[in-house]
Amino acid sequence: MDAFLEGLLTSLQPINILWICVGGFLGTIVGMLPGLGPATAVAVLIPITFGMDATSALILMAAIYYGAMYGGSRSSILLNTPGDGSAIAATFDGYPMAQKGQAGQAMALSAVASFIGGIIATIGFVALAKPLSAFAIQFGPAEYFLLMLLTLSAIISLSLGRMVKGLIAMSLGLLLSTIGVDTQTGVYRFTFGIPHLSEGLDFLIVIIGIYAVGEVLFNYLNIDKQKKEKKEVGKIWFTKEQWKRSKWPILRSGPLGFIIGVLPGAGGSIASMLSYTTEKQISKKPEEFGKGAPEGLAAPESANNAASVGALIPLLTMGIPGSGTTAVMLGALIMLGIRPGPLLFENDPGMVWTLVNSMFIGNIALIIINILLVGLLVRILDTPAKILYPIIVILAFIGTYTLGYSTVDFFFLLIFGYFGLLLKILDFPIAPLILAIIVGGDMEQNFRMSLASSGGSVGIFFGSTIAVVLVVLTVLSLFYPLIIQSIKKLRGAGPAAD
Amino acid sequence: MKLIKLGMPVFLVLLSIVFLVGTYNLPKAKLGNPDAPLYFPMGVSVLLLVFSIIYLVQELRRANETNEQIAEMLSGRTPLLIGATIALGIGYALIFELLGFLFSTLLFLGALLFVVNGRKKWVANIIVTVVFSFASWYAFSELLGVSLP
Numbered sequence: 256m257d258a259f260l261e262g263l264l265t266s267l268q269p270i271n272i273l274w275i276c277v278g279g280f281l282g283t284i285v286g287m288l289p290g291l292g293p294a295t296a297v298a299v300l301i302p303i304t305f306g307m308d309a310t311s312a313l314i315l316m317a318a319i320y321y322g323a324m325y326g327g328s329r330s331s332i333l334l335n336t337p338g339d340g341s342a343i344a345a346t347f348d349g350y351p352m353a354q355k356g357q358a359g360q361a362m363a364l365s366a367v368a369s370f371i372g373g374i375i376a377t378i379g380f381v382a383l384a385k386p387l388s389a390f391a392i393q394f395g396p397a398e399y400f401l402l403m404l405l406t407l408s409a410i411i412s413l414s415l416g417r418m419v420k421g422l423i424a425m426s427l428g429l430l431l432s433t434i435g436v437d438t439q440t441g442v443y444r445f446t447f448g449i450p451h452l453s454e455g456l457d458f459l460i461v462i463i464g465i466y467a468v469g470e471v472l473f474n475y476l477n478i479d480k481q482k483k484e485k486k487e488v489g490k491i492w493f494t495k496e497q498w499k500r501s502k503w504p505i506l507r508s509g510p511l512g513f514i515i516g517v518l519p520g521a522g523g524s525i526a527s528m529l530s531y532t533t534e535k536q537i538s539k540k541p542e543e544f545g546k547g548a549p550e551g552l553a554a555p556e557s558a559n560n561a562a563s564v565g566a567l568i569p570l571l572t573m574g575i576p577g578s579g580t581t582a583v584m585l586g587a588l589i590m591l592g593i594r595p596g597p598l599l600f601e602n603d604p605g606m607v608w609t610l611v612n613s614m615f616i617g618n619i620a621l622i623i624i625n626i627l628l629v630g631l632l633v634r635i636l637d638t639p640a641k642i643l644y645p646i647i648v649i650l651a652f653i654g655t656y657t658l659g660y661s662t663v664d665f666f667f668l669l670i671f672g673y674f675g676l677l678l679k680i681l682d683f684p685i686a687p688l689i690l691a692i693i694v695g696g697d698m699e700q701n702f703r704m705s706l707a708s709s710g711g712s713v714g715i716f717f718g719s720t721i722a723v724v725l726v727v728l729t730v731l732s733l734f735y736p737l738i739i740q741s742i743k744k745l746r747g748a749g750p751a752a753d
Numbered sequence: 754m755k756l757i758k759l760g761m762p763v764f765l766v767l768l769s770i771v772f773l774v775g776t777y778n779l780p781k782a783k784l785g786n787p788d789a790p791l792y793f794p795m796g797v798s799v800l801l802l803v804f805s806i807i808y809l810v811q812e813l814r815r816a817n818e819t820n821e822q823i824a825e826m827l828s829g830r831t832p833l834l835i836g837a838t839i840a841l842g843i844g845y846a847l848i849f850e851l852l853g854f855l856f857s858t859l860l861f862l863g864a865l866l867f868v869v870n871g872r873k874k875w876v877a878n879i880i881v882t883v884v885f886s887f888a889s890w891y892a893f894s895e896l897l898g899v900s901l902p
Contacts, residue, residue: 302893302897305898419804419807420808423765423801423804423805423808426804427768427801429793429797429800430772430801433793433794439789440783441782442779442782444775444779445775445794472835475831475835475838477825478830478869639870641866641869641870642866642870642877646862646881648838652842652845652861656901657893660900665845665849669846676826677761679822680822680826681761681823703793707785707786
């Protein structure tokens with residue numbers, strides 16, 4: 256309780272409230288830009304955290320993260336162009352509402368739904384984080400290795416229809432993580448005579464390259480096709496009828512989104528789509544979905560914001576990012592000297608509870624930003640992408656330079672930017688690559704430590720109940736899509752045979 | 754289009770072979786198990802090689818299918834925008850420490866805006882270049898204490 260109060264007082268310090276508002280606002284702006292989501296927002300804005308103390312940096316990054324989640328739905332509603340995957344569901348009914356002259360109502364409803372989803376999830380965070388970190392303390396190197404493997408396999412299994420590409424992305428990420436001096440033996444690996452690589456490839460450069468430069472290069476594909484639409488916002492508050500239809504979907508979708516967010520691999524996209532389809536299935540007016548049904552907007556908005564808070568649990572309690580965005584956040588945290596994991600709750604409870612309390616405050620700040628400043632936000636959306644994209648490229652360069660103060664990194668940034676473009680064009684999932692680069696080093700160390708402690712026997716990976724459960728879950732997660740596909744095929748073949 | 758579609762799996766196959774050969778040539782560890790630094794990269798290289806070969810076979814089977822994204826990347830202004838961003842980025846890397854942050858950023862951002870936003874909007878390009886370059890220099894160098902050349 257003391258740590259909770261200490262966290263509350265710290266998060267209420269004016270400077271931290273300022274960072275919450277700055278992060279929320281900047282995150283909203285980047286998240287609003289079509290094609291750019293929370294991962295890009297955090298990647299591009301990482302340099303702002305330099306020179307800050309760790310707690311403030313953590314608060315700022317979390318605010319950028321959920322600010323971008325709010326922002327993603329602004330462009331879904333106004334332009335029918337989601338900022339990222341988790342905002343796709345907001346286009347289904349948000350854009351039809353805007354077309355009916357209810358853009359202001361849609362934005363207010365989505366902001367309130369996001370707020371409630373975020374608050375429900377934050378309460379869930381308070382309840383779950385401590386027990387989970389206490390449980391995670393029981394993990395040894397073998398369990399950690401298997402947990403990382405499970406996270407990777409879970410993310411790959413979500414790459415429906417492109418398993419091989421997901422596995423390639425993962426293998427590539429793991430391979431890139433082996434570049435540099437091996438910390439256990441001092442052996443130089445794959446430096447190819449480039450001294451700059453002796454410390455390894457900085458994964459933040461890979462992240463900024465793929466998520467910032469790569470996204471901009473990819474968005475060039477449609478840069479001349481973007482239509483200029485007149486955006487009439489209208490009244491910025493929803494009606495009693497809209498609220499009546501939305502309140503239960505919001506309250507149902509919050510916990511659903513939170514649970515999905517906690518699961519490794521799943522994220523805002525799945526949470527929002529699942530809540531949308533669930534609400535449609537149980538609705539008395541399913542025919543109105545897709546035509547501007549308020550609950551069709553409110554439910555996924557509540558779910559995806561709740562998922563973003565839920566995703567922080569495995570990140571902070573075990574150091575396991577469950578999505579591309581949380582992987583980016585983990586990279587930034589490591590750079591700031593914060594090592595997420597069960598010991599974070601033991602060693603620095605003040606920091607964790609400050610973050611939790613900042614989430615409450617952040618959600619309040621964001622609802623104010625998103626409702627009071629809606630006019631300004633809409634005007635920002637008017638700024639041409641042709642001006643914004645070059646600015647994002649420059650921010651990527653500045654961020655890269657501040658990581659190692661070397662222009663050699665600019666070349667790596669460009670290589671990974673171009674590589675990111677190719678991956679997107681060829682429909683490769685990016686998250687397994689990013690996740691593998693980040694956890695690869697730890698995975699290898701835990702793998703080797705496990706084998707060293709068992710005298711080289713792989714039996715250690717089946718040596719405890721937790722390990723066996725993790726192995727089973729990993730196998731299931733990899734074969735689950737195949738099983739589902741086979742069942743569908745069998746069902747499809749059934750009537751035809753008849 | 755085929756070049757890009759098949760180029761990627763071929764590149765991945767070659768890359769995995771380079772890493773696999775590199776693993777064999779790694780020096781032995783002087784501490785502990787001499788082969789310890791080899792196992793993980795070797796295993797991952799083999800995985801990458803296997804998956805890349807499967808990917809290559811898949812792509813060979815559908816080599817004649819059209820990929821709209823590749824077509825878009827190769828059409829209109831897109832190749833110019835991509836090429837110019839990378840070329841200007843290389844130029845930025847070369848002049849950054851030579852000319853300092855402010856001057857090199859003015860040149861890079863200005864040039865990039867002229868390419869992306871067009872010459873006709875030169876007023877907006879110049880205003881954005883000057884304001885953003887000075888603002889970012891002030892924000893990073895003065896407010897955030899980041900050491901810029």
